[in-house]
Amino acid sequence: MVLQKRLDYGFSGYQVPAIPRATRSARKRVTFRKRVEGNQISAFDLLATVAGKLLLDKERAPALNDTWSAEDQSAVETNTVKEERGDGNLSLKLETCNQDSADAEFFASELVPQSSGPNYSSKESPSFRNVALVATSDCLESFDAQKLMNVKIKNEMGGLACNVETGPYVCGKSGDCIKSVSENKVLTDEELDRTDKVSIGEVADKCPLEDALVSDVKPPALVSSDSSIKARSYGDHNPLVSFPTKRDVVDVVSRDDDEKSSGCTHPSPPREPFRSTPHIGDRRIRKILASKYWKKAPRLKNVTYSNYDENLKSGYCNRSAYKSIRPGKNYPFKKRKFFYCSSESNSDGGTSSECISDSPGKNNNRNNSTLYSKMHGVTGESSSPANQHKSFSSRDSHVKLRIKSFRVPELFIEIPESATVGSLKRTVMEAVTAILGDGLCVGVLLQGKKVRDDNKTLLQTGISCDNQMGALGFSLEPNPSNTSPSLCPGGSTLKLPRDTPLPLARYPANHGSVNQVTCDPSPEPRMPNLGNFIENNNDYASSPTDMFDKSTTESKALVAVPAMSMETLAVTPVHKKSKQSEVAQRRIRRPFSITEVEALVQAVEKLGTGRWRDVKLRAFNNAKHRTYVDLKDKWKTLLHTARISPQQRRGEPVPQELLDRVLNAHTYWSHQQAKQQQQPLPESCLLYRNSTMIASSRRDVDEKILG
C-alpha cells in the first residue's frame, strides 16, 4: 500500500503542502497528505485538507471558495460519484486504508503500488487493510454508490473493521459506524447540525473489499488511511480555474509523484492517469463524505472556518517538525499563505451586484472605452481593461451600464478598543486600500450567475439592451491570481495586478476587541486606476537609471494610497496580524523589460555573475520589486534564452545584441571564476577579460569596468 514516507510526519495534526505550481494549469494533479491524530478521521478534516491544499495555492483559493458556496455544493454532492459523467464541478474521492498503527494518516495521494512504495517498511504492507470510505468511480463499477452509502459495515468480530464517520469527527475505533450521506440527499439544516451518526454503511457483499473488513482481528482501529482525492473543477463553478470549456476539467489528484510537483522524493514509475484508480487490488471501500460538509460549510462559516483555520495553522505550526523529519523538499508550502477572506468574500459578501440600466444603443459613436469609463467612473476612476474581449463593433447596439456602487469584499479588521476612531478609520482605509491596490477581479453576473466566458459577446451572453434591471451584476473580488490570462481563458474577470499581500485575514475571534468591519465605499469610492497600473509595469522610461523610480512611483500614485503615517502602522494591528497569519501571495509576474535587461546585462558585465547583491544595488537599487534573486534568475533565463534558438524563445524578444552580451559576459566570468580558483593572478585575468570583452564589441565595457 501506499504509505510511503509515513514517517515523514512526526507530529499531530496535518500539514498541507502547497499545491505544486503545476496545478495551476488544467489537468494537473496535486498531492497532499494528512495525518490525523489518534484514530480519528473526519470528513471535515479531509475536506479541510483538500481545501487547505487548494487554498494554499493562492491562485486556486477562490476556486475553492466558490466551491464552498452553497450552490455548488449540491453539484459536488451529486457529482462525487459521478465524476465520469463530467457534469459536475467537483468530485471528491477518498479512500482510506486500515493499518495496525498507533496513528492514522491520511494520504491524499495516489495509491502507490506496494511494490513501489519505497518509504515504508516492508512489514507494514501486510498489516495494511484498506477500507474504502468513499465510493468512487472505480468502486462504482461494482456497486452502486447510493447503496454503499446506506449499507452498514459490520464486523463479525464484534467490531467494525473500519469505522468512519462522516461527522465532524470520524471515529476510527471499532464499533463506530460510518456516517454517510446519500449522494442525492439534500440535507436540511437540522441534519446538517447533527453530528452524530446518521447512517451506517454496511459494505455490501458486492464490495470487493469486504475481506478487508474481516481483516485484522484486533480491534481494528482505523489507524491509517490512504486516500485518493480527485477534485474536478469546472469552469462554470470555479471562477479561478476557468477553462475554455466545461469539459476541460482540472483534476486535483493526489499522487505523490506528480509530475513536476515536488511530491515524492523517490521517483515512482510513471503512473497511469489518475483516472484509473490504481491497484484496485487493494481492498477498498469508499464512501463519499463530502456532500454534507461541503454543503454545510457555507452556512456555518464561523465554525467551519475557524476550525478550518485551525487545521491549517496546525499544519503550519508543525512546519518545523515536519521539515526536520521530512526527507526531501517535497512540499514547498513554507511560505504559502491563504486568504481566508477571499473564501467568503467570493462566495457571498464579496459579490456585490450592481444595477444595470439597459437602453437601446443609440450612441453608435460610443465605443467600449466609453462604456468602461463609465463603469469605472462610478468608482471614481477610469481604466482601460486589459482583458477586454468583448467586441463592440461600431454598429452594435450599446449597452449602457450604470453601476451604482461596488461593495468591497468582506474585510476583517481587528483593532483594540482603545484605539481611536481616527485610527479605526485609517485602519479600515488601509485595509480597503490594500485590497484595492492588491488587485481586483471584476466579475460579471447575469441572473445571479457568473458569466465566465470572456469571449462571448454581450449579445451572446444575454447582456443586451432589453435586459431587465437586476439581471446583470458586477462584482469586485479579491483577485486571487496573478495567473496569466491564459490560465483562465474562460474567466470573466478582469485581472488586475497586485503586488502586496491581501491584508485580509481572519483573526482568531477570541479577541475581545475584534471589530469586524465591512466597508462599503459607496459615496465616494476611491479606486485606484488599476488599468494604468498594469500598463505601467512594463512601460519604462528610456533612462535605465531612473526608469525604475519612475515606474514605481507612478504605480504607487495610481494606487491612491492614502498618506499613511507611521503612527497608523503602529496603531493598526492589521499589519502585524497579516504577517502573522502569513497572508501573502506569490508575487505578480513582472516580465523584465528590455531596458531592465539592458541594465542587468550591463551590471553583470561589470560586476560579474555571483554578485547579485551588488548588481541589484548598482542597477536595480530603485526597483524594489527586483530582488537580487530575481536578477540572478533573470540572468539565468537570459542565458538560457541566449543559448536556444530564436524560434524557441518566447515572450518579448530580447535583442540579439543583448543576448550576445549575456553569453559573452557569462563565458568571460566563468573563465574568470575558474582562473581565480586555480591561480588567483589578477594579471592574466585582466588580459583575458579584455580580450574577450573587446572581441565582443563591447565598447562600454571598459568604461563600466573602470567606472
Next chain:
DNA sequence: ATTAGGG
C-alpha cells in the same frame, strides 16, 4: 542576508 541551483 546572500548565493547557487533546482523546480
Next chain:
DNA sequence: CCCTAAT
C-alpha cells in the same frame, strides 16, 4: 517566480 540548501 518559488523554494532550499549552503554559506
